[in-house]
Every structure is written in C-alpha cells, then in structure tokens.
Amino acid sequence: MDNLQNNARQSVSDMVFERLKRSIITGEWKPGEKIPSENQLCKELDVSRVSIRAAINRLSAIGLLESRQGEGTYVCMRSGAEHINSIIPYIVLERPDRINMFEFRKIIEVESAGLAAMRADVDNVNEMRDLAARMRESSDPEQTALFDAEFHYMIAKATRNPIIVRVFEVLQDTYYALLKQNVDMMGSYGARYHELICTAIESRDSALAKRYMEEHLSTSMRIAAELGEQRGQDA
Amino acid sequence: MDNLQNNARQSVSDMVFERLKRSIITGEWKPGEKIPSENQLCKELDVSRVSIRAAINRLSAIGLLESRQGEGTYVCMRSGAEHINSIIPYIVLERPDRINMFEFRKIIEVESAGLAAMRADVDNVNEMRDLAARMRESSDPEQTALFDAEFHYMIAKATRNPIIVRVFEVLQDTYYALLKQNVDMMGSYGARYHELICTAIESRDSALAKRYMEEHLSTSMRIAAELGEQRGQDA
DNA sequence: AATTTAAGGTTGTATTACAAGTTATGGGTG
DNA sequence: CACCCATAACTTGTAATACAACCTTAAATT
Numbered sequence: 001m002d003n004l005q006n007n008a009r010q011s012v013s014d015m016v017f018e019r020l021k022r023s024i025i026t027g028e029w030k031p032g033e034k035i036p037s038e039n040q041l042c043k044e045l046d047v048s049r050v051s052i053r054a055a056i057n058r059l060s061a062i063g064l065l066e067s068r069q070g071e072g073t074y075v076c077m078r079s080g081a082e083h084i085n086s087i088i089p090y091i092v093l094e095r096p097d098r099i100n101m102f103e104f105r106k107i108i109e110v111e112s113a114g115l116a117a118m119r120a121d122v123d124n125v126n127e128m129r130d131l132a133a134r135m136r137e138s139s140d141p142e143q144t145a146l147f148d149a150e151f152h153y154m155i156a157k158a159t160r161n162p163i164i165v166r167v168f169e170v171l172q173d174t175y176y177a178l179l180k181q182n183v184d185m186m187g188s189y190g191a192r193y194h195e196l197i198c199t200a201i202e203s204r205d206s207a208l209a210k211r212y213m214e215e216h217l218s219t220s221m222r223i224a225a226e227l228g229e230q231r232g233q234d235a
Numbered sequence: 236m237d238n239l240q241n242n243a244r245q246s247v248s249d250m251v252f253e254r255l256k257r258s259i260i261t262g263e264w265k266p267g268e269k270i271p272s273e274n275q276l277c278k279e280l281d282v283s284r285v286s287i288r289a290a291i292n293r294l295s296a297i298g299l300l301e302s303r304q305g306e307g308t309y310v311c312m313r314s315g316a317e318h319i320n321s322i323i324p325y326i327v328l329e330r331p332d333r334i335n336m337f338e339f340r341k342i343i344e345v346e347s348a349g350l351a352a353m354r355a356d357v358d359n360v361n362e363m364r365d366l367a368a369r370m371r372e373s374s375d376p377e378q379t380a381l382f383d384a385e386f387h388y389m390i391a392k393a394t395r396n397p398i399i400v401r402v403f404e405v406l407q408d409t410y411y412a413l414l415k416q417n418v419d420m421m422g423s424y425g426a427r428y429h430e431l432i433c434t435a436i437e438s439r440d441s442a443l444a445k446r447y448m449e450e451h452l453s454t455s456m457r458i459a460a461e462l463g464e465q466r467g468q469d470a
Numbered sequence: 471a472a473t474t475t476a477a478g479g480t481t482g483t484a485t486t487a488c489a490a491g492t493t494a495t496g497g498g499t500g
Numbered sequence: 501c502a503c504c505c506a507t508a509a510c511t512t513g514t515a516a517t518a519c520a521a522c523c524t525t526a527a528a529t530t
Contacts, residue, residue, distance in 0.1 A: 011304075012514065025412075037480055048515045050285075053481090054292050061296035069246075069481045070522030104398045107346040115338075163339040167402070247483065272511055283484045288512090304512045305491030 012047055013054035019045065020055055024064055024075055034072045035065070101178055102221040106214065108164065109152065113197060113213035116158035117206040124158040125202050132194035144188045145180040151194050158201070186223050190216065247282055248289035254280065255290055259299055259310055266312040270300070273308075336413055337456040341449065343399065344387065348432060348448035351393035352441040359393040360437050367429035379423045380415040386429050393436070421458050425451065 010018075020041075023029050036044065041052045056073060059065040067073040116124070128151060135147035152175070156168040168175070182190070193216035200209035245253075255276075258264050271279070276287045291308060294300040302308040351359070363386060370382035387410070391403040403410070417425065428451035435444035 039480080050514055050516090053289070054513090056481095057289050057292040058296035061293035067481065068523085070479085071524080072480060100396045100398050103350075103396055104402075107343060107399075111342040161335045161338055163335050164342075274511080285483055285485090289482090291512095302512065303492085305510085306493080307511060 013051045013058075016041075016045060016047060016051050016055040017058055020059060021064065024059075029075050031075050031077045033075050035075065037072065098178065098181070098224065099221075101174065102217065102224075106217045106221075108167065109155070109217065110210050110213045112155055112159050112164055113201070113209040114206040115161065115164075116155045117201045117204055117209040119160045120158035120201050124154060125198065128154050128158075128194070128198045128201070132191055132198055135188055135194065136191035138188060141183050142180065145176060145183045148179045148183065148188075148190060148194075149175050155197075155201075182220055182224055186220075190220060193219075248286045248293075251276075251280060251282060251286050251290040252293055255294060256299065259294075264310050266310050268310050269307045270310065333413060333416070333459060334456070336409065337452060337459075341452045341456075343402065344390070344452065345445050345448045347390055347394050347399055348436070348444040349441040350396065350399075351390045352436045352439055352444040354395045355393035355436050359389060360433065363389050363393075363429070363433045363436070367426055367433055370423055370429065371426035373423060376418050377415065380411060380418045383414045383418065383423075383425060383429075384410050390432075390436075417455055417459055421455075425455060428454075 020035075023035075029035050035041075038049050038052050038056070042049050045052070056065055056067060060067060063076055065073055066076050120128075131147050131151040131154060135144055135151065138144045138147060153168050156165050159165070193212060196212045197209055197216065200212055255270075258270070264270050270276075273284050273287050273291070277284050280287070291300055291302060295302060298311055300308055301311050355363075366382050366386040366389060370379055370386065373379045373382060388403050391400050394400070428447060431447045432444055432451065435447055
C-alpha cells in the first residue's frame with residue numbers, strides 16, 4: 001500500500017490486482033460494465049483462478065468491483081461509501097487520534113467554510129439552519145452528535161468539490177465518534193457556532209465563515225483537551 | 236459450522252468475514268497481534284481454506300489485517316481513524332477534474348507545508364532536498380513525475396499527522412496521474428519551487444513555506460488550465 | 471403463444487498438492 | 501560451552517481439479 005517506491009516484492013495476486021485496477025482506472029472497463037469472467041482472465045493473464053479471485057476479492061472490498069454469483073463481476077457504479085463505512089461499526093478514538101483528527105479538521109473545514117460561503121445555494125443554507133436548530137433543541141446526546149455531523153457534512157457538500165465531500169463521507173464514522181465524545185463532554189453548545197456560521201455563509205461572507213469555523217474548532221479542541229486530561233484517556 | 240443467525244442468505248466467506256471482523260473489533264485479537272493460522276481457523280470454523288483466505292483478503296484490503304508469507308497474519312496497528320482506504324474507488328470511478336483536485340491540494344498541502352516547517356527533522360529535509368534535486372536533473376517524464384509525487388508525500392510525512400499521511404497514500408494514484416500530466420505539459424519546472432520550499436522548511440519558516448507552496452500550486456494550476464484549454468480536455 | 475425444461479456459463483466452495491518464505495530445533499564443530 | 505548451520509516444521513501463496521449454487525438463454529413441450 002505504501003510503495004510509491006516499488007521496492008516491495010510483488011506477489012502474483014498483487015500484479016493481477018494492479019492490472020485489474022488499471023483496467024478500471026484507464027476506463028477500459030467502465031462503471032456498471034461487466035468484466036471478463038474469471039476463467040477468461042485466467043487464460044489472458046496466464047495465472048490460476050485463485051490469484052484472480054484474490055485480486056477480485058480485494059477490489060470488491062474497497063468498492064471497485066462487485067461480484068454476483070452465477071451472473072458475473074461488475075465495475076461499481078457509485079462508490080461503495082455506505083457498505084464500506086458500515087464495515088466497522090464503532091471505533092473508539094484515543095487521545096492522539098483526537099488531536100490529529102482536530103488538526104486535520106481545522107485544515108479542511110475552515111477552507112471548506114470559505115468555499116461554502118461562495119457556492120452554497122438556498123437549499124444548502126436552509127438545511128444548515130434546520131440542522132443547527134435541531135441540534136440546539138435536541139436533548140438526546142446521540143441525536144445531538146448526529147445533527148452535528150450532518151451540519152459539517154452539509155458544508156462539505158456546499159463546497160461543490162466532490163473530493164472534499166468524499167473525504168467526509170469516508171470519515172463519517174470517525175466523525176460521529178469524535179462528535180459524540182464532544183457532546184458527552186460539553187453538550188450541544190457547538191450549535192451556537194453553527195448558527196453564526198450559517199449567517200456568514202448566507203451573507204456570502206467567506207472570510208467571516210472561515211473565522212467562525214476556526215473559532216468553533218479551536219474552542220472545541222481546547223475544551224476536549226482540558227476535559228480529556230481530567231479523566232485520563234479512556235474510550 | 237455454527238452459523239450466526241441472519242435472515243439473509245449469507246455466503247460462507249461472508250460469515251467468516253463477519254466472524255473474524257468481530258474478533259478484531261471486540262479486542263479478542265489486539266492490534267499487532269498474530270491471529271491463528273489459516274489451517275487452525277479451518278478446523279475451528281469448519282470451512283475450507285479458500286473461504287478463510289477470501290475473508291482474510293477482504294479484511295486486508297480494508298486495512299484491518301496484514302499477511303506476511305511464511306510468518307503469519309497480523310492485526311493492523313493503524314488506529315481506526317485511518318481506515319479511509321475507500322477513497323480510492325471514488326477517485327478512480329468518478330475521475331474528478333483537475334480543478335477540483337488542485338483545489339483540494341491547495342487546501343491540504345499549503346497547511347501541510349506549514350506544519351512540516353514546524354516538525355520536520357533533519358532526515359526529512361535531506362530526503363526532500365534529494366528528491367528535489369533528482370527531479371530537476373531527471374529527463375524521463377515518468378521519473379520526474381515520480382520524484383514530484385514523492386516530494387509532496389515526504390512533506391505529508393513531515394507533518395507527523397497520520398491522517399494527513401494516509402490521505403496522501405490513498406490518493407497516490409490520482410496524484411501521480413495529475414503530476415504526470417503536469418510534467419508532460421511543463422516539464423520539471425516545479426523542481427525550482429520544491430527547492431524554495433525545502434529552504435523555508437529547513438529554516439523553520441512556517442509562513443514562508445506556506446506561501447511558496449501556495450505559489451507553487453497556483454502557478455501549476457494556472458499553466459495546466461491554460462495549456463489544457465488549447466488541447467481540449469483529455470483524461 | 472406461453473410455459474417448462476434443459477443446457478451452458480459464472481461465481482462460490484472444497485480438496486489436494488506443492489512452492490516460497492519464516493521460525494524453531496538440533497546436532498556437529500571450533 | 502558457544503557458535504554456526506543444515507534441517508525440520510510450520511505458515512502463507514499458487515495451482516489444478518471437481519463440484520455446488522445460481523443465473524441467463526434458448527430449445528422443447530404443452
């Protein structure tokens with residue numbers, strides 16, 4: 001996985017994996033299309049079916065391919081965000097992870113808020129307002145964390161940049177876990193910042209949106225760090 | 236075998252997959268630990284080695300397990316915050332345009348350069364210098380693009396933030412494709428900026444490193460956009 | 471013409487055998 | 501005794517074969 005430099009000894013299934021992946025990347029096999037059968041690939045690449053299946057299994061696991069018994073193997077149309085994210089139900093975050101996560105969020109979300117202020121449409125803003133309000137009024141911690149996560153997700157979508165959106169989707173479980181911890185520690189106080197950010201975005205004030213977001217995350221991180229100290233590092 | 240109750244018709248390897256995943260999540264098998272051998276699992280779960288291997292392959296693909304030939308299979312030590320392998324499918328399938336990619340890069344890499352200036356050690360800097368020099372001297376476009384990608388990867392590592400590093404690793408294919416296009420269009424001119432960035436990082440000047448990186452990406456994007464216009468949009 | 475049946479193709483599983491690589495075990499040598 | 505090294509004993513990787521489960525298609529029957 002981490003071989004930008006190809007000093008790693010490649011196994012047969014690794015080569016097949018790269019080869020199949022390449023066929024998808026180059027567009028030789030388009031999304032939704034059926035790829036050659038396993039037996040055909042055996043002959044073409046001159047390897048055993050075991051190696052073919054190993055590669056296909058891995059590509060399926062990361063959501064690139066999808067096999068249907070008796071039918072064939074297809075290139076996935078839309079990314080398998082849902083099925084991938086549901087693979088790991090709940091991951092507990094340790095202290096160092098929280099800090100790194102906050103650092104990463106601050107980088108990506110502050111700028112995202114700025115972009116959102118430039119590109120959000122009326123529907124986006126309305127939905128943000130709604131989520132901020134529901135979060136403020138919610139009393140159930142799990143619901144609160146959920147509205148929290150959705151709000152930040154909505155900002156990502158408002159950037160109109162699919163890569164940013166995708167990063168959020170992929171991190172959504174981790175996000176939820178992090179936000180749940182925050183809510184448990186400090187309640188739904190974050191909702192106030194959400195409303196400020198909404199206003200800034202609505203008035204197309206990019207700089208202000210970034211500033212509020214920066215404050216929002218910084219204070220959250222600080223409080224989480226302080227409270228985290230007292231109780232040592234548990235879950 | 237003992238089938239966990241499930242209404243849906245689950246394949247054998249699916250059940251093994253769930254079973255193994257559960258052992259990892261519950262902490263029965265801790266990170267870094269070696270899990271039972273495939274033959275042992277065959278007997279315990281009363282299934283063939285094929286099914287065991289299929290499940291292990293999938294768990295490896297999503298970064299939960301790691302197999303080493305002749306040695307055994309181990310639970311990955313990476314924390315849960317980094318299970319974002321699934322960005323790959325999206326990038327590969329949807330092929331976001333160069334503009335979105337550049338926008339994303341600008342967000343994450345400018346800040347990364349700033350963090351790197353604060354946290355890079357001597358080895359990091361030396362390796363950066365080396366990569367910048369090799370890129371400048373290289374005449375082979377593919378090599379040039381490779382050194383280019385490695386340089387930016389090195390900056391990510393210098394941030395000491397595993398999430399940032401992981402995002403780069405996961406985007407590496409897309410990165411390489413993008414950089415290859417850049418090199419084809421404008422040669423290894425970017426190497427000059429790399430050297431400037433090196434100097435800024437070495438002198439721990441965070442603001443300067445960010446500024447150079449911002450310039451670097453902005454000019455690259457501009458040139459790519461101009462040249463891209465002339466020849467229509469390819470890949 | 472509509473339905474049923476059969477055939478062929480495709481993925482899923484099992485079994486066996488061996489290759490490739492690592493670790494542990496001994497035994498012989500200095 | 502300490503050391504080296506061959507060897508055995510695993511462990512994962514690959515191959516080949518056979519069959520099961522499932523789907524699609526087309527021929528055959530009603």
